[in-house]
Amino acid sequence: GESVGLHLPTLSVQEGDNSIINCAYSNSASDYFIWYKQESGKGPQFIIDIRSNMDKRQGQRVTVLLNKTVKHLSLQIAATQPGDSAVYFCAENRATNAGGTSYGKLTFGQGTILTVHP
């Protein structure tokens, strides 16, 4: 349901700094995780993903770290630019159900507002 009165965490950085955005997930059965960027008035944009058999994955200027022991996910953005300012969401994909069928449904985390100052 809705989280009435809940404010999104915010992160403010200077242009050129590295940014780290964190996410805690709840379902230990989740086997696939994605980070999305959402700009104002737009849909989520895929950034990077990671499967549960990995603990680190790198992309262009971004790195995702997965700690399954504590169910924690982080997104690191190197040399952050003003164009990186947006809301960042992690999402987890449920693993197969008891019948072995994957729903493919995503559960989104709370989100973090990243503001990059020139």
Next chain:
Amino acid sequence: GAVVSQHPSWVICKSGTSVKIECRSLDFQATTMFWYRQFPKQSLMLMATSNEGSKATYEQGVEKDKFLINHASLTLSTLTVTSAHPEDSSFYICSAKGELRSNQPQHFGDGTRLSIL
């Protein structure tokens, strides 16, 4: 370019009217489409999952008679908000999943901002 198109992008209407939102997959067949709702400063909440040719599966707490979903073809799903009221004002986002040369689990549209007066 965009692989999922949503229309309209913004709609304002009077309380009591019904509003239809379209979600189209471009250049691929979407076996499954998802509808999300997002309130300001909040996360995306899944409303329902629809598979082509079958009834949609609604998440707990989502009224299926209020939010009618039709997935009549492999490239089109529609969400109709029936007898809309101000509390239905929100940002509605669809996504599509299908056979596409992409490792992404879902491709998202750019959302529809619905404002009920």
